[in-house]
Amino acid sequence: MTDNIFRFPAKSEWLTLLQRPALERKDLRNLVQDIFTEVKLNGDSAVKSFSEKFDNVSIDEFLVSNQEIEKASDEVPEDLKNAIQLAKENIFKFHKSQHQEINKIETQPGISCWRESRAIENVGLYIPGGTAPLFSTILMLAIPAKIAGCKNIILCTPPQKDGSVNPAILFTANLCGIEKIYKVGGSQAIAAMTFGTESISKVDKIFGPGNQYVTAAKVLAQDFGVAIDMPAGPSEVLVIADSSAIAEFCAADLLSQAEHGIDSQVIFIATDETVFNKTLKEIEVQLEQLPRNEIARKAVENSRFILLNSVEDAIKLSNLYAPEHLILSIQNPENYTEKITNAGSVFLGNYSPEAAGDYATGTNHTLPTNGFARNYSGVSLDSFVKRITFQNLTQKGLQNIGKSVELMAEAEGLFAHKNAVSLRLKSF
Numbered sequence: 001m002t003d004n005i006f007r008f009p010a011k012s013e014w015l016t017l018l019q020r021p022a023l024e025r026k027d028l029r030n031l032v033q034d035i036f037t038e039v040k041l042n043g044d045s046a047v048k049s050f051s052e053k054f055d056n057v058s059i060d061e062f063l064v065s066n067q068e069i070e071k072a073s074d075e076v077p078e079d080l081k082n083a084i085q086l087a088k089e090n091i092f093k094f095h096k097s098q099h100q101e102i103n104k105i106e107t108q109p110g111i112s113c114w115r116e117s118r119a120i121e122n123v124g125l126y127i128p129g130g131t132a133p134l135f136s137t138i139l140m141l142a143i144p145a146k147i148a149g150c151k152n153i154i155l156c157t158p159p160q161k162d163g164s165v166n167p168a169i170l171f172t173a174n175l176c177g178i179e180k181i182y183k184v185g186g187s188q189a190i191a192a193m194t195f196g197t198e199s200i201s202k203v204d205k206i207f208g209p210g211n212q213y214v215t216a217a218k219v220l221a222q223d224f225g226v227a228i229d230m231p232a233g234p235s236e237v238l239v240i241a242d243s244s245a246i247a248e249f250c251a252a253d254l255l256s257q258a259e260h261g262i263d264s265q266v267i268f269i270a271t272d273e274t275v276f277n278k279t280l281k282e283i284e285v286q287l288e289q290l291p292r293n294e295i296a297r298k299a300v301e302n303s304r305f306i307l308l309n310s311v312e313d314a315i316k317l318s319n320l321y322a323p324e325h326l327i328l329s330i331q332n333p334e335n336y337t338e339k340i341t342n343a344g345s346v347f348l349g350n351y352s353p354e355a356a357g358d359y360a361t362g363t364n365h366t367l368p369t370n371g372f373a374r375n376y377s378g379v380s381l382d383s384f385v386k387r388i389t390f391q392n393l394t395q396k397g398l399q400n401i402g403k404s405v406e407l408m409a410e411a412e413g414l415f416a417h418k419n420a421v422s423l424r425l426k427s428f
């Protein structure tokens, strides 16, 4: 870990040093395109053969049975059930508070405009399970989907080697009221939800994070008329630390995202040389103790450790990178929040570990990665609804804007448009 340490790099180098690790895009797209073509043509049998190829397991029945759900519930320890329940309550509170009342505006006398939300009817939730069973992601997706009132919610998650699904995933899905759980992962799950197969129904929008294959498949799904929440790929965190930061905490926060996958990336920016050096040492110490240290070490190799002169510069660099998660381990972090322009979710101060937001603070952990925090928000209640605009004009309202509409329609050469107004104006 020496060629990814940068002490006071020149500003002209910032963009190059912040490049993210990625698979060859063209290969990835071709692979996913082939999977889509097969699943569209051959439905369940294609999904089955891709599960055999990529998950090394042969699945005859994708839908999880009630018996499997009951068995799973018996296998989850009580204290874990209570923890999931606590997280569920906080996530429910925060997402319920995102509900917006209807706000009718009179743009001119006699003209009212407003928006009303309608739930997206058919939604598909992808729950990652390749290297870790991310049951917490179910809370992040199913809770807002239920609050929004989505009618048909299906869930896909990769099967384990023995063909079962991790019990905590089944327990959490059941707790959130999800009835259709399918043992399908990867791009083949996204393709199945895009086209529909004999056993998996087509959805209107696909949600959820995943590895590069899942993310590329979600991006492709959009070509077939299916919406997606966002490209939420390999996890990232950027930590900014000044002299008030605690090296052990910084190292732990960085490793908490590095352990997600070998393609995860973490960025550490310190403005204090002692904290910088101590954190680098501490990463080595903590890495040794992690069960997933092989994964985390590879991600650390993809990562960047940067020493800069000021917190202001650190924030500028962070805005350029647009991290999924940003931790401000600095004095008075609230003084800097206005300067943050690109980030998925921000954690303030030494006692706000990103891991707390991953599970239980109440915020959503499905967030834009790979620089998409520049133009996407994380999942929220809004992600599960469409907003329909309404307008209501009285006679007086139409008289107030009629002439303007006629003039504009005429100028665009659209006389039927003009006529739709003129006929009414004449009738008054």
Ligand SMILES: NC(=O)c1ccc[n+]([C@@H]2O[C@H](COP(=O)([O-])OP(=O)(O)OC[C@H]3O[C@@H](n4cnc5c(N)ncnc54)[C@H](O)[C@@H]3O)[C@@H](O)[C@H]2O)c1
Pocket: 051, 054, 055, 127, 128, 129, 130, 131, 132, 134, 137, 158, 159, 184, 185, 186, 187, 188, 209, 210, 211, 212, 213, 214, 232, 233, 234, 235, 260, 261, 264, 324, 365, 366, 367, 368, 369
């Ligand atoms: N951005 C976010 O909000 C967020 C949240 C949670 C997790 N994540 C990320 O989600 C990812 C989870 O990844 P994961 O792999 O553990 O689980 P996953 O469920 O995303 O992917 C596993 C699936 O990938 C498919 N696959 C594996 N190798 C393949 C290959 N060579 N070709 C084609 N398909 C293949 C398999 O079908 C497998 O079922 C991690 O990268 C993590 O960082 C992101």
Ligand SMILES: N[C@H](CO)Cc1c[nH]c[nH+]1
Pocket: 134, 136, 137, 234, 235, 236, 257, 324, 358, 365, 366, 367
């Ligand atoms: N950090 C992930 C989002 O990038 C979410 C997660 C789930 N479980 C643990 N972490």
Ligand SMILES: [Zn+2]
Pocket: 235, 256, 257, 260, 355, 358
């Ligand atoms: Zn995490």
